[in-house]
Structure formats: C-alpha cells, structure tokens
Amino acid sequence: MSTLISQHPLDSVLTLPQNGHQKAREKGLEEFKVQGLPSAKAEEYKFTNLTKKIAQSFEELVFGAEFQLTAEQVKEATFEGFEGYVLVFANGFFQPEVSSQIEGVKVSKLSEATNLSLGSIAKPEKDPFCALNQATFQEGVCIQIAKNTQVEGSILILNFIDATSGNFIQPRFWIESGDFAEATFIEQQVLLNDTPYFYNEVKEIKGGLSSHLKIFRIQNEGKSSISMSNIETDIQKDATFSSVNLSLSGQMVRNNLNLNLLGSNSEGNMYGLYMLNGSTHVDNHTNVDHTIPHAESNELYKGILTDKSRGVFNGKIFVRQDAQKTNAFQQNNNILLSEDAIVNTKPQLEIWADDVKCSHGCTTGQLDEEALFYIQARGIGKEKAKGLLLYAFAGEVIENISDESFKNHCVELIQERLGTNF
Incomplete structure (x- = not known):
C-alpha cells in the first residue's frame, strides 16, 4: 500500500x-x-x-x-x-x-x-x-x-x-x-x-x-x-x-x-503512432481483456524517435478461461534515428483458454540501409529517401483513420515532422 x-x-x-x-x-x-x-x-x-x-x-x-x-x-x-x-x-x-x-x-x-x-x-x-x-x-x-x-x-x-x-x-x-x-x-x-x-x-x-x-x-x-x-x-x-x-x-x-x-463477436482495435523529438517522453499502456468466446482484438503501435526523446510501450492481452475461439494480435515496432533516443517496450500475453489464435511481438532498430540505398539508386536524395521510408512505416497506422479530412490533416503533420512533402 x-x-x-x-x-x-x-x-x-x-x-x-x-x-x-x-x-x-x-x-x-x-x-x-x-x-x-x-x-x-x-x-x-x-x-x-x-x-x-x-x-x-x-x-x-x-x-x-x-x-x-x-x-x-x-x-x-x-x-x-x-x-x-x-x-x-x-x-x-x-x-x-x-x-x-x-x-x-x-x-x-x-x-x-x-x-x-x-x-x-x-x-x-x-x-x-x-x-x-x-x-x-x-x-x-x-x-x-x-x-x-x-x-x-x-x-x-x-x-x-x-x-x-x-x-x-x-x-x-x-x-x-x-x-x-x-x-x-x-x-x-x-x-x-x-x-x-x-x-x-x-x-x-x-x-x-x-x-x-x-x-x-x-x-x-x-x-x-x-x-x-x-x-x-x-x-x-x-x-x-x-x-x-x-x-x-x-x-x-x-x-x-x-x-x-x-460479448461474442465483439471487436476491439487499437492503433498508435508516436513521432518524438527533443526530450519528449510518451508512454502508451494498453490493456485488452477477452472475457468471452468468439471475440477479436487487433493492436499496432509504431514509434519514430530522434534526439533525446523516449518512448514506452506496455501492451497487455488477457484471454480468460472461458474466452475460447479468441483471435488476438499485438505488435509494436520502433525506429530510432539517434543514439540518444530510447524506447522501452514490453508486449504481454496471458492466456488461460486452449482454443485461441494469439500473437504478439516487438521490434526496435534503425532505418533499413538496403532499402535506403535502393531508393537513392533511383535518383532520390538521401533525406527524401529517409522521409519516404519513414512515411511508409507510419502509414500502416494512419490508414486506419476512416475520416478522410482528418487523415489528410495527420498526413500533413507527419510530413511536417519529417521535413518532407511527397
């Protein structure tokens, strides 16, 4: 206490x-x-x-x-x-x-x-x-x-x-x-x-x-x-x-x-994107509780961090004993653009049922140098090539926004943060 x-x-x-x-x-x-x-x-x-x-x-x-x-x-x-x-x-x-x-x-x-x-x-x-x-x-x-x-x-x-x-x-x-x-x-x-x-x-x-x-x-x-x-x-x-x-x-x-x-046939979807610079600190804690059979959850959080920013992701999925036929997906992916940026990630999955389909995972790394080289080989400058890769990385989250005007607004904010217009 x-x-x-x-x-x-x-x-x-x-x-x-x-x-x-x-x-x-x-x-x-x-x-x-x-x-x-x-x-x-x-x-x-x-x-x-x-x-x-x-x-x-x-x-x-x-x-x-x-x-x-x-x-x-x-x-x-x-x-x-x-x-x-x-x-x-x-x-x-x-x-x-x-x-x-x-x-x-x-x-x-x-x-x-x-x-x-x-x-x-x-x-x-x-x-x-x-x-x-x-x-x-x-x-x-x-x-x-x-x-x-x-x-x-x-x-x-x-x-x-x-x-x-x-x-x-x-x-x-x-x-x-x-x-x-x-x-x-x-x-x-x-x-x-x-x-x-x-x-x-x-x-x-x-x-x-x-x-x-x-x-x-x-x-x-x-x-x-x-x-x-x-x-x-x-x-x-x-x-x-x-x-x-x-x-x-x-x-x-x-x-x-x-x-x-x-309730059965219920569905929960959680998507997040954190694009951090300076000394900004963002912590996302999520929890999905499957209590009944035949329910589905999808979760995808992505982070792009630079300077001395810090990101935290802690995602929990609970599948109760009665929640048979559960379908649960959880993923956290991060890209670090500076040596001082930090991310702490902890995906968690607790299952008490035996007839379920569940997966979770996380990745943390830098930009793919091979992909960067491939884009530059097509005559695109290095900074714009980086921006294209990062925009594609972020887009998997943003595409889940169904309101087109708000999606366009988010795209503008992302492009502004990346310093690139496409």
Whole structure:
C-alpha cells in the first residue's frame, strides 16, 4: 500500500467539489488515498515517473477556469476540409453556445446528468490518476447517442487550453451509445499560449449491442506540459470499438487505454503512432481483456524517435478461461534515428483458454540501409529517401483513420515532422 507524497503540488487540489456525483467523488478520493501517487518503484510507472515530474514542474497546482470562446476561434482551430460536428471545450468545460447540435445525440454537463454510474467502467482502483480525476474533476460532459442512430459525419472534440488562470486541467467524459448506434469522434487540443499545465483526462465509454464507435486523437501538447489520459470502454455483443492515437509532442505524456470485450463477436482495435523529438517522453499502456468466446482484438503501435526523446510501450492481452475461439494480435515496432533516443517496450500475453489464435511481438532498430540505398539508386536524395521510408512505416497506422479530412490533416503533420512533402 502506498501513501500520499507529502508536500506535493497535488496536495493543494484534494478537495471534493459540491456539484453532483458525490458518492463517486468520495469513492475516488478514498481510492486515491489508498493508492497514493506512484513512486519510482511502482511497476506500472517505472519508466514514467509522473509524481517526480509534476513536483519538478510546478510549485503549486490550481484548477484551470472556464472561459468563453467565439465562433471565429472555433472556425480557425478546425482543420481544413472538416465537415462534421464540433463540440467545444474550454479547459475541459463544455461550451454549448459555440457547439453543434447533433440529431440523435444528447450532450449535457455531467453536473446535470444524474443517472450515470461514474467509475463503473474506468474504475478508480485501477489507477491513482483516474481516482484523482473522479474525486476532483470540476465539470465534465455526458454524450449519449440514441439507439439506432448512425451519426453522419464525425464529431470533433476541440478542447481549448489556457492555463494562465490555473495549471491543472481535468476533463471528464461519459460517452454512451445505444444499441445499433454508430459514431466517430475526433479529439484535438488547441493551445492558446505556452503556459505549462498538467492535463489529467478520463473517458468512460459504454457501448451498446451492435454499436460501432471510433475515436481518433492527436496529442500535440505544449513542450512544457504533462499529460495523463485514462480511456476505458466496454464492448458488447456484435459491437466494435476502434482507436487511433497520434502523439507528437509534450514534456511527459502517459496514455492508458483499456478495452473490455464483454460479448461474442465483439471487436476491439487499437492503433498508435508516436513521432518524438527533443526530450519528449510518451508512454502508451494498453490493456485488452477477452472475457468471452468468439471475440477479436487487433493492436499496432509504431514509434519514430530522434534526439533525446523516449518512448514506452506496455501492451497487455488477457484471454480468460472461458474466452475460447479468441483471435488476438499485438505488435509494436520502433525506429530510432539517434543514439540518444530510447524506447522501452514490453508486449504481454496471458492466456488461460486452449482454443485461441494469439500473437504478439516487438521490434526496435534503425532505418533499413538496403532499402535506403535502393531508393537513392533511383535518383532520390538521401533525406527524401529517409522521409519516404519513414512515411511508409507510419502509414500502416494512419490508414486506419476512416475520416478522410482528418487523415489528410495527420498526413500533413507527419510530413511536417519529417521535413518532407511527397
């Protein structure tokens, strides 16, 4: 059992807001006090010491305040070619005045949504930062997709960050889809200044029978920011859930993504690309829990690292005793472009069933010199040849983005990072 670190910046924010969900808040605080902040010896955080990094970066943490945004700011922040719906947030506070109305989708503040079981999916006992969010989040949002609703067009979640009023930002999402519902979400942050901040997000996603949900995310954090994300989803019978995460910057970024396959013919897909430079540190922890027969999961994470950046991948697949006929795939591949770049990778597979098809693996290396020579022999310069190889490496992840406008936006960001236009 851990104890709370004394005189840590997080001590100043351990108070329960009185704006609803008090039992869930009390449970979160109780769990946080039991677990405490993860120490350097904590197995789950051995390569990503958030406790120390927060203490080094902030003398005090103060909750970020809500602020008003204009339609013009939203328009400027929306990437080119996007034609879907936009849900706007200011430091995690929902801004209905400048957000879209979506037929078949109800969006409300968490303080106004009373019939929810916060913490029933993303359980606070699993992670101390999840517990911290549940106890102290200032406001959140509830997104409910009605039964049989197929949302035409993606839903863009734009979260504007302005940490001048407070450097501790804690978005909280409850996303729930009815049976036979379909929706695609795109998440992107918009930084209004360079003020350092600690971002601690939790998303609980409750999928219905035969529902199909997708979430595409860009993490383009401030260079002095620390970001923590907990996303967990329940996937029911005949349902699918797909996630694509693109990480580009941030001082220290940690992503926890957990998929619970709870019904037959359910499917979970997890894809990630981290392209890191400078001293950026990104840690992806994933977990897939196969609990029933006839379910499938696919996972592919790729990293391109240069300078003194550091990547961490820890992927776990659990196949329970009753989960016969499981099909599970997991792969992590990394390319290091400098001697100072580091990656720590640990794919894990635990199987208690005997009639399954499962595989996992990882690779870490440099660019293929033979392939580089072959491309240069066709009259292409060395730098462009490198860019082509790296783009092809990254493309296997990006091709899983179904929204074409967002895919094009990601391609532009990747090309900009590689310094090459094709």
